[in-house]
Amino acid sequence: MRYSHQRELILKEVLARTDHPTAEQICTSLRAVCPRLSLGTVYRDLNTLVAIGKVRRVSIPGEADRFDGELGSHQHMFCRKCRKVISLPIPADHLEHLVMDCPGIEVENYSLTVFGLCSECAKTES
Numbered sequence: 388m389r390y391s392h393q394r395e396l397i398l399k400e401v402l403a404r405t406d407h408p409t410a411e412q413i414c415t416s417l418r419a420v421c422p423r424l425s426l427g428t429v430y431r432d433l434n435t436l437v438a439i440g441k442v443r444r445v446s447i448p449g450e451a452d453r454f455d456g457e458l459g460s461h462q463h464m465f466c467r468k469c470r471k472v473i474s475l476p477i478p479a480d481h482l483e484h485l486v487m488d489c490p491g492i493e494v495e496n497y498s499l500t501v502f503g504l505c506s507e508c509a510k511t512e513s
């Protein structure tokens with residue numbers, strides 16, 4: 388299989404999902420159509436897709452990187468119980484204002500990760 392075709396498959400898989408999958412999860416589901424796909428290849432192609440701006444990487448300390456096909460401005464929440472990553476519709480201009488107002492620094496990029504419980508887990512936590 389040609390690399391470019393494989394990368395297309397990986398991109399399609401990321402775009403089709405809203406659950407912010409890890410490279411491993413993407414690899415597992417693509418093995419149904421592409422049984423010899425290796426995790427190393429998936430990592431490499433994902434890194435390329437991030438570098439060319441087609442996919443967003445969501446880094447959470449202590450967790451495997453997650454990948455997101457939703458490129459519009461949004462932030463994330465990590466649920467400590469079910470380990471889900473959820474998109475938070477925080478308006479970019481609000482956040483940007485706060486970040487840009489910090490004195491003396493030159494901002495190149497930023498991301499906000501909220502830690503806590505998702506709505507389902509919050510219901511069951513007593």
Ligand SMILES: [Zn+2]
Pocket residue numbers: 466467468469470471504505506507508509
């Ligand atoms: Zn949860």
Ligand SMILES: [Zn+2]
Pocket residue numbers: 407455457461462463473474475
């Ligand atoms: Zn997201």
